[in-house]
Amino acid sequence: MTGSSVQTAQTTRRRDSYLAHKVATLKPSGIRRFFDIAATMKDVISLGIGEPDFASPPAVIEAGVKALRSGATHYTSNHGILELRQSLSANLEKLYGVQYDPATEIVITVGGSEALYLSFTALLDPGDEVIIPTPCFVSYQAEVILAGGVPVEIPCRMENNFDVDPQEIAAAITPRTKAILIGFPNNPTGAVASRETLLEIARLAEQHDLIVVSDEIYDRLVYGGHQHVCFPSLPGARGRSLLLGGFSKDYAMTGWRIGYACGPAELIAGLVRIHQYSVMSAPTIAQIAAIEALRDTDDAVRTMVTEYDRRRRLVVSELNRIGLPTFEPKGAFYAFPKVSVTGLDDEAFAQRLLTEEHVAVVPGSSFGAGGEGFVRASYATAYEQLEEALRRIERFVNRL
């Protein structure tokens, strides 16, 4: 066969789709689907959203506007503005006693989402396995699959306060395991991991030579006197972990799109290699606003945490009174009631609650197998709206 006839044979082969198999077979997010239905209805109270209802702190907005007017409209260093990395480094040291060199061990990303994307693209070879406790943020499995890896889910249980059982992790480790991905405070359960659990995960990682990716984007949103434990601050953990975080949740800055990854210089250099070819640099004015968030927002964060806590107590006590067993979340801004007690599965419960009472929640199975039988209700919604949503949920449950 000549070269040209080989080419003809190849170009005339019909495809089912031009999309890569891993993309064509990726399930759409269950959260989006519910948003789309809710958007077509009037009078919906949405407890489905995973973002603060607060506006960004005024000082942050001012800094962003000022940056724009003063001509900060150019690229920054691929790593991000040095002053932001320095402030972040100082902040992490102050809060958790963990040290990262601003020059080589931090990269500023487009939200925590890009930090997840960079981490798995940088860490995984095809077929590498990542152990993921579920329920978890909807992007975790997808990011692993898109990076060519294989997510291996292990369940966290309500009986165990939705903490990870290290024995489940140990049992899931195979010769293909490369990483463990943890996310605490947790979306969607609001659980925090105990120090003992995290120490045990650090020990397993050391024993099996694994890396731990710790998504701590809700680190400052903790309640009831709970102190957040930063995974890399634990003995022996820093050298084999990536700390991911961002400004979206703690500082009510979802739309600014600023996050970060911190870790050993060799790993961060790998993340930056991908970031420089795919993104270049995170938005400049948003980075400048983020510097301000670290400088002057302690009061604003405290005010938001106090209000989330007030709503948290209302939602948890009311859901339990209504008859939906709800674990007391210690962080983030989600309640995770068990709805299977009504006889409906989580999909049917969420669907009927939306169509019959116009309250949007997210079916727990969207967050992995560990979420089946539960729904996620966000309390990043005004107190009065929550009261009305709870009245509607009670009416719905009583009717079932």
Ligand code: PMP
């Ligand atoms: N991690 C977790 C656990 C989240 O819940 C989210 C947002 N829902 C993100 C990461 C990504 O946040 P962003 O990209 O807005 O910083």
